[in-house]
Amino acid sequence: MKFERFKIVFVVCIGVLLMLVSCSTPKEHEQIKKLVSFVNDAVKLVEKKGKASFPEFRKKNSKWYQDDFYIFIYDTEGNRIVYPPAPQKEGENAFNVTDIDGKHQVQMFINKALTEPGEGWVHYKWPKPDESTPVLKYTFVKKAKTPSGKILVLCAGYYPKENEL
Numbered sequence: 001m002k003f004e005r006f007k008i009v010f011v012v013c014i015g016v017l018l019m020l021v022s023c024s025t026p027k028e029h030e031q032i033k034k035l036v037s038f039v040n041d042a043v044k045l046v047e048k049k050g051k052a053s054f055p056e057f058r059k060k061n062s063k064w065y066q067d068d069f070y071i072f073i074y075d076t077e078g079n080r081i082v083y084p085p086a087p088q089k090e091g092e093n094a095f096n097v098t099d100i101d102g103k104h105q106v107q108m109f110i111n112k113a114l115t116e117p118g119e120g121w122v123h124y125k126w127p128k129p130d131e132s133t134p135v136l137k138y139t140f141v142k143k144a145k146t147p148s149g150k151i152l153v154l155c156a157g158y159y160p161k162e163n164e165l
Contacts, residue, residue: 043144050146085129099124100134113153118143
């Protein structure tokens with residue numbers, strides 16, 4: 001059992017390391033580190049305050065929501081709990097939503113968060129806020145457990161510059 005857990009952690013670490021190494025610019029390295037820290041901080045807040053933290057994630061021009069940099073949250077059934085760029089879509093079930101390539105990104109978020117490490121990276125194509133053309137997006141997801149015991153999937157992503165691919 002310990003060896004299996006070690007293998008999983010090792011594979012996740014290698015994956016993150018490869019992602020960092022494959023980044024073509026120091027700026028992208030910093031963006032990845034910032035994103036992981038951002039999601040980790042959000043998880044701590046949700047685990048401490050539960051749904052009382054949600055309004056903080058929706059405040060535009062705050063720590064949690066700046067342009068295309070924001071926290072979004074799903075439950076394990078695929079329901080959008082927090083989605084700052086389109087709050088009218090909160091409450092909708094997005095479990096079967098696909099990107100332009102047919103990837104079920106919400107299912108990927110949930111599956112990644114429910115793995116043994118409880119976190120990881122997902123990539124897919126999605127339009128930037130206020131745009132309609134899907135572009136590559138890397139999203140870091142992490143499982144959080146609210147004080148009431150509900151499991152949520154917290155996410156934040158970034159859109160790499162075309163010349164950084």
